Amino acid sequence: MATADELRHELTRAGVGPGDEVIVPSFGTAEAAEAALLVGARPVFVDIDADTYCVDPAAVAAALTPRTGAIVPLHTFGHPADMARIGELGAEHGVFVLVGAVQEEPDAETAERQAHAAYLTAKLRGLVTPRVAPGVRHTYQQYVVRVPGNGRPDRDAFARALRSRGVVCHVPVQTPVHRTPRFQRELWLGETERASGECLALPVDAAMSRRELRQVVSVCNALGGMASAA
CATH class of the missing domain: 3.40.640.10 (Type I PLP-dependent aspartate aminotransferase-like (Major domain))
Known part of the structure; x- marks a missing residue:
């Protein structure tokens, strides 16, 4: 970046x-x-x-x-x-x-992240997994899902539940830039607002083992009913 x-x-x-x-x-x-x-x-x-x-x-x-x-x-x-x-x-x-971030060149680390992301996308239930536009290459610098429900309260509750079960996760965008004190603007950006309240980044590091990935899937899917019913 x-x-x-x-x-x-x-x-x-x-x-x-x-x-x-x-x-x-x-x-x-x-x-x-x-x-x-x-x-x-x-x-x-x-x-x-x-x-x-x-x-x-x-x-x-x-x-x-x-x-x-x-x-x-x-x-x-x-x-x-x-x-x-x-x-x-x-x-x-x-x-x-001006393009402010150069796409990574294909390498072993990127390929491993992509493989991990493909595994998570195939196995996760009850979450909205990343979508990729046709004809482009996603390098998964972050693996970001959406937690269905009532926005920020349900997403944050889901994140706390994951962390309590040993899954490291984080909110990728806490506050849209236009709402920060530095840039305070009175405007409504609907998709930006929704994404900031629903998105959660799950681990997808290249160094993760398949066992660790299975653990992420197991914990997320066990809580999937919570996400779906929220």
């Missing part, structure tokens, strides 16, 4: 500065929004695609104005953004498109 300073450097090279708007995701880290501030521009937060967690090209299109100086789509959890469509939008409107 690129740092805010690295993104700032790229925005500066592209001529983005004061008075410009930079379209950025709110679901994820604040690096892109921070980079916009560092060059004197205004970050414009857009919603995500519910399946990929990357910025929704339709939301990007709707946010474009004559002041738009750049789009920073970012890849999320190892799933690439829809760079083909976003690149088209950039070309159509003469807007610089």
